[in-house]
Amino acid sequence: MTITDSAPAVPYDAVLDELEAEAIHIYRETAAAFKNPVLLYSIGKDSSVLLHLAVKAFAPAPIPFPVMHIDTGWKFREMIEFRDRRAAELSLDLRIAQNTVAKEEGVTPFTHGTHEYTRLMKTVALREGLDRYGFDAAVGGARRDEERSRAKERIFSLREPGHQWDPRKQRPEFWRTANTQLAPGQSMRVFPLSNWTELDVWKYIQREDIPIPDLYFAKPRPIVERDGTLIMVDDDRFPLMEGEVPTMRTVRFRTLGCYPLTGAVESTADTMEQLVAEMAGAKYSERSGRLIDGEGGSESMEGKKKEGYF
Amino acid sequence: MASNSALTPVLHLVTCGSVDDGKSTLIGRLLSETGSVPLDTLEYARRTRRGGSTIPVGEIDYSLLTDGLEAEREQGITIDVAYRHMNLPNGRRVLVADSPGHEQYTRNMAVAASNGDVSILMVDAARGVRPQTHRHLTISALMGVKTIIVAVNKMDLVGYEHATFEEIVGTVRTTAARLDVPEVIAIPVSAFVGDNITVASENMPWYTGPTLQEALETWEPIVAEEEQPFRFPVQFIVRAEGNFRGYAGTVVSGSVARGDDIVIADSGRTAKVDRIVTYDLHVDGHIADLDSADDGAAVTITLDHEVDVTRGDIIAAAGADAPQPSDRFACDMVWLGEEPLAHGRSYLLVSGSRSVPATVTNVRHRLDVVTGHEHAARLLSMNDIGRVEIATDKPIPMDAYSLCRDTGGFLLVDRVTADTVAAGMVRHAMRRSTNVVRHDYDVDEEARRLLMGHDAKVVWLTGLSGAGKSTIADAAVRRLHALGVHTYVLDGDNVRHGLNKDLGFTPEDRAENVRRVAEVSRLMVDAGLVVFVALVSPFVADRRAARDLFAPDQFLEVYVDTPLEVVTERDTKGLYAKAASGDLPNLTGVGQEYEPPTSPDVVLHGTGDLERSVDELVRAILGE
Numbered sequence: 001m002t003i004t005d006s007a008p009a010v011p012y013d014a015v016l017d018e019l020e021a022e023a024i025h026i027y028r029e030t031a032a033a034f035k036n037p038v039l040l041y042s043i044g045k046d047s048s049v050l051l052h053l054a055v056k057a058f059a060p061a062p063i064p065f066p067v068m069h070i071d072t073g074w075k076f077r078e079m080i081e082f083r084d085r086r087a088a089e090l091s092l093d094l095r096i097a098q099n100t101v102a103k104e105e106g107v108t109p110f111t112h113g114t115h116e117y118t119r120l121m122k123t124v125a126l127r128e129g130l131d132r133y134g135f136d137a138a139v140g141g142a143r144r145d146e147e148r149s150r151a152k153e154r155i156f157s158l159r160e161p162g163h164q165w166d167p168r169k170q171r172p173e174f175w176r177t178a179n180t181q182l183a184p185g186q187s188m189r190v191f192p193l194s195n196w197t198e199l200d201v202w203k204y205i206q207r208e209d210i211p212i213p214d215l216y217f218a219k220p221r222p223i224v225e226r227d228g229t230l231i232m233v234d235d236d237r238f239p240l241m242e243g244e245v246p247t248m249r250t251v252r253f254r255t256l257g258c259y260p261l262t263g264a265v266e267s268t269a270d271t272m273e274q275l276v277a278e279m280a281g282a283k284y285s286e287r288s289g290r291l292i293d294g295e296g297g298s299e300s301m302e303g304k305k306k307e308g309y310f
Numbered sequence: 311m312a313s314n315s316a317l318t319p320v321l322h323l324v325t326c327g328s329v330d331d332g333k334s335t336l337i338g339r340l341l342s343e344t345g346s347v348p349l350d351t352l353e354y355a356r357r358t359r360r361g362g363s364t365i366p367v368g369e370i371d372y373s374l375l376t377d378g379l380e381a382e383r384e385q386g387i388t389i390d391v392a393y394r395h396m397n398l399p400n401g402r403r404v405l406v407a408d409s410p411g412h413e414q415y416t417r418n419m420a421v422a423a424s425n426g427d428v429s430i431l432m433v434d435a436a437r438g439v440r441p442q443t444h445r446h447l448t449i450s451a452l453m454g455v456k457t458i459i460v461a462v463n464k465m466d467l468v469g470y471e472h473a474t475f476e477e478i479v480g481t482v483r484t485t486a487a488r489l490d491v492p493e494v495i496a497i498p499v500s501a502f503v504g505d506n507i508t509v510a511s512e513n514m515p516w517y518t519g520p521t522l523q524e525a526l527e528t529w530e531p532i533v534a535e536e537e538q539p540f541r542f543p544v545q546f547i548v549r550a551e552g553n554f555r556g557y558a559g560t561v562v563s564g565s566v567a568r569g570d571d572i573v574i575a576d577s578g579r580t581a582k583v584d585r586i587v588t589y590d591l592h593v594d595g596h597i598a599d600l601d602s603a604d605d606g607a608a609v610t611i612t613l614d615h616e617v618d619v620t621r622g623d624i625i626a627a628a629g630a631d632a633p634q635p636s637d638r639f640a641c642d643m644v645w646l647g648e649e650p651l652a653h654g655r656s657y658l659l660v661s662g663s664r665s666v667p668a669t670v671t672n673v674r675h676r677l678d679v680v681t682g683h684e685h686a687a688r689l690l691s692m693n694d695i696g697r698v699e700i701a702t703d704k705p706i707p708m709d710a711y712s713l714c715r716d717t718g719g720f721l722l723v724d725r726v727t728a729d730t731v732a733a734g735m736v737r738h739a740m741r742r743s744t745n746v747v748r749h750d751y752d753v754d755e756e757a758r759r760l761l762m763g764h765d766a767k768v769v770w771l772t773g774l775s776g777a778g779k780s781t782i783a784d785a786a787v788r789r790l791h792a793l794g795v796h797t798y799v800l801d802g803d804n805v806r807h808g809l810n811k812d813l814g815f816t817p818e819d820r821a822e823n824v825r826r827v828a829e830v831s832r833l834m835v836d837a838g839l840v841v842f843v844a845l846v847s848p849f850v851a852d853r854r855a856a857r858d859l860f861a862p863d864q865f866l867e868v869y870v871d872t873p874l875e876v877v878t879e880r881d882t883k884g885l886y887a888k889a890a891s892g893d894l895p896n897l898t899g900v901g902q903e904y905e906p907p908t909s910p911d912v913v914l915h916g917t918g919d920l921e922r923s924v925d926e927l928v929r930a931i932l933g934e
Contacts, residue, residue, distance in 0.1 A: 010400055011319075011401065018320045019320075021606055021607055059589035144395070171730045172417065174424040177660060178660075194393070197397075
């Protein structure tokens with residue numbers, strides 16, 4: 001046995017350059033090959049990267065397709081403010097999709113269970129939004145490292161009529177060449193960040209100075225603790241249980257979604273440097289803080305996908 | 311924005327093989343020991359056990375880290391490739407394309423290997439080299455993987471014997487040499503014990519080479535001595551304020567600098583690179599240009615003067631090395647579709663951002679991926695690899711796959727289902743189409759139209775045999791002839807006596823039959839005639855290919871819709887009786903399917919009144 005000299009180092013920037021170029025390639029292919037593509041924007045860190053990459057892909061021309069947000073009505077208030085500010089800054093053609101029928105029927109995260117709530121307010125709203133505008137390709141920020149069942153997700157992921165995901169129909173992906181042809185009723189979901197990791201996203205946000213919502217940075221926020229999960233009480237719709245009193249705790253969020261379903265983490269990282277350092281040392285996957293994936297075991301993401309969720 | 315890094319930042323790694331090779335354990339261990347797996351996933355692999363697992367709870371079952379989907383287990387299917395990432399200690403990113411290893415899944419290995427830099431070839435030391443080893447090696451070589459790491463696994467089971475290792479490696483090297491694989495690295499490992507994965511083994515003092523991790527960290531691509539030629543397929547035309555017109559795409563080979571002489575390979579037009587535009591926020595929010603861009607960079611190029619460039623065109627370095635357009639290519643092909651390859655059928659060829667109709671004109675041989683033998687074949691079926699010739703509808707520039715995967719590789723797409731049915735790798739262009747330049751004549755289609763006094767078009771009657779196509783064509787032609795319209799009928803039965811007498815009734819022969827009739831119709835339309843085609847033409851794909859030869863208003867698809875019971879009852883040619891007795895296996899509607907048109911221009915009922923049908927048809931032809 002011999003100890004070989006340790007290998008020369010690869011700078012992180014070089015990895016980011018390659019991931020960036022791949023994402024831009026995917027964007028350009030999508031914009032050129034489909035009749036009516038849309039960028040699905042969910043306001044979080046991945047969406048912020050997606051938006052930035054879209055600007056880069058088509059510069060100096062503006063982003064050549066609209067941006068759609070699936071608004072459940074239960075997002076953090078800061079998220080909605082951030083969304084509207086970014087839309088104005090970048091002159092985005094912003095569309096907002098919401099399941100207004102379910103909302104009027106009183107569907108909330110507290111009344112219907114996370115699975116049914118997600119199906120109605122996210123999956124159904126997404127399908128209706130896509131159908132209403134006739135979008136034939138929807139760009140999303142899903143990454144293969146998020147969850148085990150995503151490891152087999154395609155970059156160009158085919159959906160059958162009714163937005164069904166059929167594992168048998170998924171197309172083999174060779175080289176950089178994508179088969180973007182659609183038979184009647186088919187549509188495509190496109191994932192430019194497929195090969196990115198959570199840390200890549202943060203490193204890239206830092207390098208490119210990409211605006212993100214303040215919720216990712218630690219500061220004192222009104223928190224209640226339920227079953228070990230820290231929930232921020234963002235408005236007075238949150239039904240407090242008897243004796244439950246929100247207390248100010250210094251927390252931040254690792255992912256953003258509907259505030260009653262998003263667990264905060266205790267942290268003092270209030271600058272980008274501290275935040276990236278914290279993420280570089282993270283040992284648990286980001287979805288460990290998401291209540292939305294909790295019901296139905298580790299394969300529930302796959303089940304949601306078949307219904308048309310991202 | 312490509313940094314000039316000395317090391318290749320991302321390595322595309324291919325792993326193939328089944329669980330009993332120890333592949334899952336090897337990859338799982340590599341993932342966890344490089345810290346590429348989150349703790350909650352590792353906890354899951356400690357807690358969870360599936361049927362058949364002998365690993366005690368509390369230890370990591372590495373195979374669970376590379377596990378399949380619920381849908382796969384339920385339906386007993388295998389989705390071709392799983393993609394994972396790995397972070398090596400030196401900062402290199404490894405993207406792992408892991409293909410499940412049932413031995414028939416040639417296509418899965420081909421997909422995984424299509425982007426691969428390095429393949430890990432797993433060999434069980436106790437069982438030695440097996441057919442699967444050759445299969446994996448052959449497919450990796452064919453798909454352009456240049457480095458093979460032979461991981462001789464389970465060395466602990468053979469007492470860490472040096473001789474066993476050398477014997478296996480010798481066999482693999484012989485095959486690799488035959489396949490012209492440029493680099494073979496052999497490592498004795500035990501994935502179970504952890505020998506030579508991330509930590510050098512003390513059990514094999516005779517081995518002085520790298521661990522698997524070190525081999526992956528220090529790998530560098532094998533580059534040809536001469537510089538790689540510049541290739542840039544145009545994806546998107548960027549138009550912006552101030553008359554900005556740029557060509558967006560990715561540098562897939564070589565590099566480009568401002569002022570370089572380039573050629574649009576499709577048209578032969580030349581220009582100089584004026585600007586290489588990218589987007590850089592660091593320069594006061596202004597867009598900054600690059601001086602040059604290397605392989606892999608996604609940029610936008612502007613030219614010093616206006617030349618015609620469209621999406622799909624290839625911008626190349628000017629000079630003798632630029633690819634010349636051709637419409638005939640010899641290729642290696644992996645067949646992916648459930649339906650076998652049909653000669654003469656029109657598929658959509660997709661290469662980079664280009665798509666063009668193409669047909670497979672000849673299958674030269676099928677390759678036995680275990681022995682390397684070439685077998686004579688007429689067809690390729692799913693999981694077959696073979697050598698074929700293709701013809702494209704218009705000349706396109708393509709490189710040899712060995713020069714550049716992106717400009718030498720292509721997909722074939724079924725034009726009806728939109729499924730990807732094959733992946734092709736160009737070996738060489740069979741002729742330069744510059745040898746067959748079209749000659750433009752002064753008396754053209756328009757001049758002939760004026761002389762004829764009417765438009766030329768094709769009236770394509772499709773339907774079951776005996777549906778009444780010829781009868782309707784006959785009556786309609788008589789009517790038009792009396793009106794002074796110049797007509798001709800191409801009758802399916804009649805062309806089979808001459809032009810197509812070499813063809814039978816298999817789906818491939820039917821596709822060729824339709825193709826030839828369509829091409830003859832095109833000549834006749836060019837000559838100014840109204841051409842009636844009376845042909846069963848049972849397949850949507852073939853009819854669509856025929857339609858694509860004509861302008862939209864020149865092609866009228868007429869569906870003669872007569873129920874099978876009626877034509878069987880009529881049986882004017884005695885065919886249905888023969889089919890019933892088994893003498894005619896390929897009769898449409900009986901032994902072969904008829905695919906009715908989804909949106910025909912005219913539907914006529916063969917059971918209806920003939921005069922009324924003719925009225926309707928003639929009105930449609932005259933555009934009334």
